[in-house]
Amino acid sequence: xxxxxxxxxxxxxxxxxxxxxxxxxxxxxxxxxxxxxxxxxxxxxxxxxxxxxxxxxxxxxxxxxxxxxxxxxxxxxxxxxxxxxxxxxxxxxxxxxxxxxxxxxxxxxxxxxxxxxxxxxxxxxxxxxxxxxxxxxxxxxxxxxxxxxxxxxxx
Amino acid sequence: xxxxxxxxxxxxxxxxxxxxxxxxxxxxxxxxxxxxxxxxxxxxxxxxxxxxxxxxxxxxxxxxxxxxxxxxxxxxxxxxxxxxxxxxxxxxxxxxxxxxxxxxxxxxxxxxxxxxxxxxxxxxxxxxxxxxxxxxxxxxxxxxxxxxxxxxxxx
Numbered sequence: 645x646x647x648x649x650x651x652x653x654x655x656x657x658x659x660x661x662x663x664x665x666x667x668x669x670x671x672x673x674x675x676x677x678x679x680x681x682x683x684x685x686x687x688x689x690x691x692x693x694x695x696x697x698x699x700x701x702x703x704x705x706x707x708x709x710x711x712x713x714x715x716x717x718x719x720x721x722x723x724x725x726x727x728x729x730x731x732x733x734x735x736x737x738x739x740x741x742x743x744x745x746x747x748x749x750x751x752x753x754x755x756x757x758x759x760x761x762x763x764x765x766x767x768x769x770x771x772x773x774x775x776x777x778x779x780x781x782x783x784x785x786x787x788x789x790x791x792x793x794x795x796x797x798x799x
Numbered sequence: 800x801x802x803x804x805x806x807x808x809x810x811x812x813x814x815x816x817x818x819x820x821x822x823x824x825x826x827x828x829x830x831x832x833x834x835x836x837x838x839x840x841x842x843x844x845x846x847x848x849x850x851x852x853x854x855x856x857x858x859x860x861x862x863x864x865x866x867x868x869x870x871x872x873x874x875x876x877x878x879x880x881x882x883x884x885x886x887x888x889x890x891x892x893x894x895x896x897x898x899x900x901x902x903x904x905x906x907x908x909x910x911x912x913x914x915x916x917x918x919x920x921x922x923x924x925x926x927x928x929x930x931x932x933x934x935x936x937x938x939x940x941x942x943x944x945x946x947x948x949x950x951x952x953x954x
Contacts, residue, residue: 671884671903697907700878700931702857704905723855727927729826748826750859752852772882774929776855 665690665708670730670747670770672706684785686794687713687762694772703775709733713769714762716788719755722781725774726751726761733769734798735761742797745771760789765798820845820863825885825902825925827861839940841949842868842917849927858930864888868924869917871943874910877936880929881906881916888924889953890916897952900926915944920953 665674675692678685690708706729717738726735728745735751736742738758745751745761753759755777763769775781789797820829820843830847833840845863861884872893881890883900890906891897893913900906900916908914910932918924930936944952 671901673903694905695880695907697878697909699910700880700907702880702929702931704880723852725850725855725857725859746826748828750849752850752855754852755854774857776857 665710666768669708669768670706672729672770672772674708674770675706678707681715684716684718685709685713685762686716686788689713689715701778703778705773706770707773708768708770709763711763711767712765712794714760714789714794717758717760717786719758719784719786720753720775720781721755721784722775722777722779723755723757724753724776726753727772727774728769729772730768730770732764732767733762733771734764735759736797744798745769758786762789762794765794820865821923824863824923825861827884827925827927829863829925830861833862836870839871839873840864840868840917841871841943844868844870856933858933860928861925862928863923863925864918866918866922867920867949869915869944869949872913872915872941874913874939874941875908875930875936876910876939877930877932877934878910878912879908879931881908882927882929883924884927885923885925887919887922888917888926889919890914891952899953900924913941917944917949920949 673692674690678689678691688710692706695704728747728749733745734742828847829845833844833846843865847861850859883902883904888900889897890900
């Protein structure tokens with residue numbers, strides 16, 4: 645009986661943890677659970693759209709990753725810009741060493757470059773993500789970043 | 800003689816002040832004195848380009864304003880996005896009330912909307928500025944924001 649209570653408590657605690665992201669990780673909103681892209685992520689992420697004026701052609705969101713969370717290998721035909729705003733994370737292009745990201749770091753991702761980004765193992769991470777050339781942009785989602793690839797990238 | 804020394808000291812102090820901006824106003828670099836656009840500004844500003852990959856079509860800089868500094872009334876044919884990142888400032892569209900800006904605030908400026916932006920009277924201010932639709936964008940610079948217009952906007 646005592647064991648059941650502990651297990652139930654742990655499960656409830658885990659479910660609650662999955663629903664919440666720290667609200668003071670950056671000065672930008674954290675938004676909602678990133679369910680739309682969840683199938684392209686390892687771990688839990690959150691998404692807060694920051695713009696809505698379509699004719700500006702600069703769609704921008706704040707993306708928040710729990711520790712260890714990262715997206716799959718992928719590319720954008722229009723390119724992408726990341727602006728690190730909270731916590732610590734990583735960016736890696738296929739075949740290159742990963743780059744650690746801290747608030748203030750800006751990443752320019754050329755069209756069709758295969759890459760991933762996400763949190764450090766020990767830290768939450770938020771970055772603004774700008775979709776470039778949205779008039780022609782398509783995203784190509786590839787394989788997950790394996791635990792071995794991630795461990796090698798962040799070591 | 801004593802008066803001359805004091806005057807010279809004051810002038811040197813003023814010249815040094817004009818050359819420096821606070822380096823910890825935000826997590827982004829402050830860059831150099833914004834001499835290229837100085838004729839469109841009332842007061843001193845600094846400019847730090849943050850991107851260079853032309854094909855992304857999202858030129859982005861950090862602009863820092865000394866207290867009271869603001870740019871002239873102006874418009875962009877491609878529109879603009881501002882992201883407040885340090886200190887406090889204001890944004891005003893012609894004929895509307897000014898909006899106070901704090902870190903995390905995002906401003907979407909539609910094409911051809913006449914506006915100005917700058918620091919609060921009592922605070923330095925930094926915002927990221929994104930030029931939208933750079934392939935077709937032209938800036939139209941108009942009259943300075945008078946002291947009376949500024950005082951009314953920020954009161």
